[in-house]
Amino acid sequence: MIIPKLPTVHLDTTLADLYRENGITGSFIVTMYCVFGHMDLHASFPRELVWPEDEEPVPYSDDPAEQDRLRKVILGLKPLRRAWGLGNMEVLFFGPNITAKGARAALSQLPLNQRHIPRMVDLNKGLVSEQLRGMTTTTVGERKKKLLFWRPQGWMKEQDCLIDPQEAYDINSKKYLVTSNMRTPPSIIVDLQTADLSSSSSSSLFHTRTVPFVVKLCRAGCGFGTYLVRSEEERHATLSALARYQRQGVGEVLVSDYVDLVEDLAVHFVVGAPGTTHDRTNPLILGVTIQTLTAGGKWVGGHIDYSAQSRLHAYVRETLRDTTRKLPASFVGWAGIDIVTDKRGRQFVVDLNARFTGSMPICFMSGHFWKRRGLPLAQFAAFEYEACHVDDIYERLDSLVQSGAIVVTATATIREGREGSHMADIVWGGRDQGDLARVEREIRDRLGKKPEIPLPEVAE
Known part of the structure; x- marks a missing residue:
């Protein structure tokens, strides 16, 4: 199928531009993958044993078919959608799940000066660590490329990284919220391995603390590994989950006060190089988004109100500055x-x-x-649809795409065949919340019956 010419999407800026403007210099190469402690992504991309998470960003399944599907999502859709907006940076993509043709469709919508540069690594040609040894260096006389990553992985030890992988691993633990004295809800760190979870008569804090309270794994994102304990039923479910983590060897968990929240905001910002205008004492806010959570506290996306950004920036600025001042002095970049x-x-x-x-x-x-x-509003989500070909989405959504009301930032095949299963990441705009909901319904109607497949970020 021939993809129709897609409208050009002019971004306000790109990450590469922001880094250059804020003193973060270098020629960058980026990887946007997460890896798992419970399964290999590929024979050449083994599970993470050096810097594993307590819980993965997608729930673990013992079903081999579901594991295979998950690998295709992680190696196909996720890195493509995260690369949108990187700008003039090299980005590592791992084939055969991502092809040069597949990457071109998303890139074709961006002006030339806002496009990232795909670098394909063929997983069928050997271990990732061995293939990458020569990819982060340039010819003699040019600067060595610096690696930017989404989550630290063991093979990165040998790379020249903008942020030290061990430091990244440490500060992205929820334990750092407490040890750095950030404005986090009153919390304590509990040794899970010594906790008695088996008996209702146990004197452990998990049995005796009065509800409501919150239990969080230190290394997990998107609400996975977060348990809101607001009733005895939720206490029972939390104890059951903690027993599983205890058997898996998880060492510590965070127990904190429950916040009966009014607002849940995500602040996206850049910390410039030390001594620049927007260093960690005055970070540059790029957006404040409103989070979408399930009743159990799991992150499934969010939306942004562009018309409210000035007010929201002022609203969160003091809390943000207090937070970034407590980051390591060496930390720079997007966060x-x-x-x-x-x-x-x-x-x-x-x-x-x-x-x-x-x-x-x-x-x-x-x-x-x-x-x-x-x-003034925009929202994003992942959609699953059945079609003979992944690019059928452009025919089904043609008028919405051509009008610019929606932007398809990534597509990927999850299951091959005449009735194959595919996924797409889509951003759409709306006049108000009702309009956002209407456009989303129209997208789903045109793509078929498939419900949204939540693809949370560890993350973001």
Whole structure:
């Protein structure tokens, strides 16, 4: 199938431009993959044993078919959608799940000066670590490329990274919220391995603490590994989950006060190089998005109100500055924090994502949706659809795409065949919340019956 010519999407800026403007220099090469501690992504891309998470960003399944599907999502859709907005940076993509043709479709929508540069690594040609040894260096006389990553992985030890992988691993732990004295809800660190979870008569804090309270794994994102204990039923479910983590060897968990929140905001920002205008004492805010959570507290996306950004920036600025001052002096680059506000107006930082965030692309699209089309709101989500070919989506959504009301930022095949299964990441604009919901329904109607498949970011 021939993909129709797609409208050009002019981003407000790109990450490469922001880094250059804020003193973060270098020739960068980027990897946007997560890896898992419980399964290999590929024979050449083994599970993570050096810097594993306590819980993965997608729930673990013992079903081999579901594991295979997950590998295709992680190696196919996710890195493509995260690369949107990187700008003039090299980006590592791992074939055969991603092809040069597949990457071109998304890139063709961006002006030449806002496109990233795909670098394909063929997983069928040997171990990732061996193939990458020569990919982060240039010819004699040029600067060595610096590696930017979403989550630290063992093979990165040998790379020249902008952020030290061990430091990244440490500060992205929720334990850092407490040890750095950030404005997080009152919390304590509990040794899970010594906790008695087996008996209802146990004197452990998990049995005796009065509800409501919150239990969080230190190394998990998107609400996975977070348990809201607001009733005895939820206490029982939490104890059951903690017993599983205890058997898996998880060492510590965070127990914190429950915040009956009024607002849940994600702040996306850049920390410039030390001594620049927007260093860690005065970070540059790029967007404040409103989080979408399930009743159980799991992150499934969010939206942005471009018309409210000036007010929201001022609203979160003090809390953000307090947070970034407590980051290591060596930290620079894109990051995000989640802020909740209680009924007394107090702001608390409940998560630090010292890395790329899942909402980064929509922070760069105010010109496309609001200034050019009068759509002050934008939202994004992953959609699954059945079709003979992955590119059928452009025919089904043609009028929406051509009008600029929606932007397809990534597509990937999850299951081959005449009735194959595919996924797409889509951003769409709206005049108000009702309009956002209407456009989403229209997208789903045109793509078929498939419900949204939540693809949370560890993240962002």
